[in-house]
Structures are given as C-alpha cells and as structure tokens.
Amino acid sequence: MIEIRNISKTFDTGDRQFVALRNINLSVKQGEIFGIIGHSGAGKSTLLRCINALETPTTGSVIVNGTDLTTCAPHELQRHRQKIGMIFQHFHLLSSATVYDNIAFPMKLARASKRAIDAKVKELAVLVGLESHLGHYPAQLSGGQKQRVGIARALANDPYVLLCDEATSALDPQTTDSILSLLLDINEKLGLTIVLITHEMHVIRAVCDRVAVIDGGDIVECGNVVDVFLRPSHPTTKQFVSQISEPDDGIAGNNAQSRGTVLRITFQGDQTYEPVLFETVKETGMSFSILQGSISRMKRIPYGQIIVELHGDQRSAAITIDALKSRGLEVEALK
Ligand SMILES: Nc1ncnc2c1ncn2[C@@H]1O[C@H](COP(=O)(O)OP(=O)(O)O)[C@@H](O)[C@H]1O
Ligand SMILES: [Mg+2]
Structure with a gap:
C-alpha cells in the first residue's frame, strides 16, 4: 500500500x-x-x-x-x-x-x-x-x-x-x-x-x-x-x-530479601489464561513467590508478565526454566 x-x-x-x-x-x-x-x-x-x-x-x-x-x-x-x-x-x-x-x-x-x-x-x-x-x-x-x-x-x-x-x-x-x-x-x-x-x-x-x-x-x-x-x-x-512497563527497581537487582533465582516470565495469547506456571512447578516440585505481575492487551492480544523468585537449588531452577520454555513461555533470568 x-x-x-x-x-x-x-x-x-x-x-x-x-x-x-x-x-x-x-x-x-x-x-x-x-x-x-x-x-x-x-x-x-x-x-x-x-x-x-x-x-x-x-x-x-x-x-x-x-x-x-x-x-x-x-x-x-x-x-x-x-x-x-x-x-x-x-x-x-x-x-x-x-x-x-x-x-x-x-x-x-x-x-x-x-x-x-x-x-x-x-x-x-x-x-x-x-x-x-x-x-x-x-x-x-x-x-x-x-x-x-x-x-x-x-x-x-x-x-x-x-x-x-x-x-x-x-x-x-x-x-x-x-x-x-x-x-x-x-x-x-x-x-x-x-x-x-x-x-x-x-x-x-x-x-x-x-x-x-x-x-x-x-x-x-x-x-x-x-x-x-x-x-x-x-x-x-x-x-x-x-513508559508502559511496571518499574522493577528493587526487585531484580538489589532486593536483599531475595536469595533464589529471579525470572521474568512472559505469556502471550491463550497462554495468558492457562495455568501454565502452576502445571510446570507441580511437575518440577519447585516453590516460588510472585514479586510483581500484570496482565494487559496489545491490540486484541492478551499478554502477561510476571516476575517470580524460585526457591531451591540452581539445578532445580534450571529444570524449571527449561520446562517453562518447553511450554512456549518466554523466560528471562534477572538474577
Ligand atoms: N520546514 C522546516 N525547516 C527547517 N527545519 C525543519 C522544518 N520542518 C521540520 N524541521 C526540523 O526537522 C526536525 C523534525 O521535525 P518534525 O518532523 O516536525 O518532528 P516530530 O514530528 O517528530 O516532532 C525538527 O528538528 C524540526 O525542527
Ligand atoms: Mg510532529
């Protein structure tokens, strides 16, 4: 055009x-x-x-x-x-x-x-x-x-x-x-x-x-x-x-409280409404806490971003990250 x-x-x-x-x-x-x-x-x-x-x-x-x-x-x-x-x-x-x-x-x-x-x-x-x-x-x-x-x-x-x-x-x-x-x-x-x-x-x-x-x-x-x-x-x-992301200062880098692996997980489309995270940690037996999260929409596509901290050793964290990725989620390690 x-x-x-x-x-x-x-x-x-x-x-x-x-x-x-x-x-x-x-x-x-x-x-x-x-x-x-x-x-x-x-x-x-x-x-x-x-x-x-x-x-x-x-x-x-x-x-x-x-x-x-x-x-x-x-x-x-x-x-x-x-x-x-x-x-x-x-x-x-x-x-x-x-x-x-x-x-x-x-x-x-x-x-x-x-x-x-x-x-x-x-x-x-x-x-x-x-x-x-x-x-x-x-x-x-x-x-x-x-x-x-x-x-x-x-x-x-x-x-x-x-x-x-x-x-x-x-x-x-x-x-x-x-x-x-x-x-x-x-x-x-x-x-x-x-x-x-x-x-x-x-x-x-x-x-x-x-x-x-x-x-x-x-x-x-x-x-x-x-x-x-x-x-x-x-x-x-x-x-x-x-301009439209939530500020993550104090969470990824210098939160003295967090000792585990901190991840930013991004969902898109139908995944946004599915219990993907729950299913994954149920499988890998990893516990986690949510530090921050939001769900929004790009044009008509829903998406969500959450920041979580995994509690456990590095090996289990790596298995969990792989499992999340294999379900099609985008995972970025922040710490
Ligand atoms: N007719 C003109 N003569 C001289 N400089 C111009 C003219 N039109 C735009 N500029 C300069 O070109 C640059 C880009 O302007 P513009 O396209 O209006 O920017 P924006 O819309 O992104 O704010 C600016 O630095 C502006 O001063
Ligand atoms: Mg202009």
Whole structure:
C-alpha cells in the first residue's frame, strides 16, 4: 500500500543544512495499522508529510497505492492527495463552519454533487457518533468530538489510507481510548490502512499491528508490536517500552530479601489464561513467590508478565526454566 524507499529530507536553514530524515525504508501493508513512534523532533511529522506529498523528499521515492508521489504530475498529485486522509493533534477544523460543513468540505473541493455529499456526511456522522451534532460549531464541541469531526472529514473522499499525526496527544486518557477504539473500528469495518505517529507507547500498544521507532531521523527498530514490545533492542525503544512497563527497581537487582533465582516470565495469547506456571512447578516440585505481575492487551492480544523468585537449588531452577520454555513461555533470568 505504501512503499517508502530510501527517502532522506534535508532542510536548508539559512547558514546550514539540517538532516530531518536519513535513508528511511518502510513498507505499510494494505489494511494494517502501522505506528511510528519517536520523541519530539525525531522527524515523525516530516515523514508523514512526505507520505501525503506536502513535503518532497530530498532523495528517494514514496509509492502510495502504486503511484510514485515524488515523480507524478501536479494534477495527478492533487487527485492522490484527496485519497490520503489526515487527522491532526489540534484538529484543524474550520471554526466558522458547522460539523456538517466541516465534513462536507473535502467533497466540495472534489466537486461531488450535493446529494452525494449529503448522503456521505450523514453516513460518516453515524460512523463517528455525531449524528445529533451536525448543526453544531467546533467551539460547541469537546476535544474528543472535534477529533471525531476530523476523522469523518478525513474519510469523506474514501481515502486509501488515513494518516494520524499525534491525533490523541491533546486528549485526556479516557477520550484517547474512545478515539483509539473508533480508529480500530474503522480499520476493521472499512479495511482502511492507517499510519499513526505518536510519542506515546500505550497508543501503539492499543491499536497497532506493526511499529517503527524513529530517532534523530533514522528508523532504529521496526517489527510486529508484540515482538518490539517484548524484546526491544535499541535504547530508544527500551525507553518507550518502559513508559508502559511496571518499574522493577528493587526487585531484580538489589532486593536483599531475595536469595533464589529471579525470572521474568512472559505469556502471550491463550497462554495468558492457562495455568501454565502452576502445571510446570507441580511437575518440577519447585516453590516460588510472585514479586510483581500484570496482565494487559496489545491490540486484541492478551499478554502477561510476571516476575517470580524460585526457591531451591540452581539445578532445580534450571529444570524449571527449561520446562517453562518447553511450554512456549518466554523466560528471562534477572538474577
Ligand atoms: N520546514 C522546516 N525547516 C527547517 N527545519 C525543519 C522544518 N520542518 C521540520 N524541521 C526540523 O526537522 C526536525 C523534525 O521535525 P518534525 O518532523 O516536525 O518532528 P516530530 O514530528 O517528530 O516532532 C525538527 O528538528 C524540526 O525542527
Ligand atoms: Mg510532529
């Protein structure tokens, strides 16, 4: 759906050149939710602007739905832009227009008929849950409702892809969750490909299938959210993952109380609900205590992480670790 090949972007800032993106390669599949996470200034918005051709990369190509946006003619580019929906942190609504007119705006630009516009606006208003607010003005809406208008407007011309630039960063946690579940819903109902950029790992965890980590204009890590989240390798990725992990200080390293082997055990999918740990220690006869634990969800996949201390000699601990691994659990010895 989207192929980003070797793009770089250099800005001329008067006396010197600033490299905002360096040799970026990414490919986004049809129907997936792809996340790009990075700190402020990492190059996320620049990358997104290259995907909707608001920015021209200095080198490389961006191919969206089979067309190279870096080489196509201006009138063709205009047509493609209409098929790339975008939502923003600060919504960018027309303050003097009603919800109806905000949603209708891109269709008017595309010269759709009044009847087609009316039918589509009403359909989209139902999809985003604003059918009773069509006559309201943006100032009369909450942040979450404004973003719903933004989403409906972005979907007005049946885009190939929806680009989200920090779409939930101005919202409180509860509203963030409701907007994220709306995005999931739209992705599933319409099969719409979504590219989402954020600096918040919980946003990635809630909705994305795959994630790329961008740092100082470079992609430093990329993969399935489950893999990147459970086995981060780059320091920046580890930092993002720690935003949503429980702190384990005092447990793994310097808990004077613990004398046995301390393990971090990770469950995924159906394993999360099965008594795997109990079955294993019953078999190996090892006793243990739980030091910390949590169960959560990555998109729709449940997972759990617990930190346990095994009581007993090293040989029995090694047998228990092997038995846990043979049941498909991920086991990391912390001490
Ligand atoms: N038009 C521009 N001219 C000069 N520098 C720019 C321009 N746009 C972005 N930058 C610089 O590029 C870097 C990346 O910006 P941006 O993509 O907006 O980061 P992010 O969205 O990750 O916060 C920043 O250091 C920013 O100052
Ligand atoms: Mg940005």
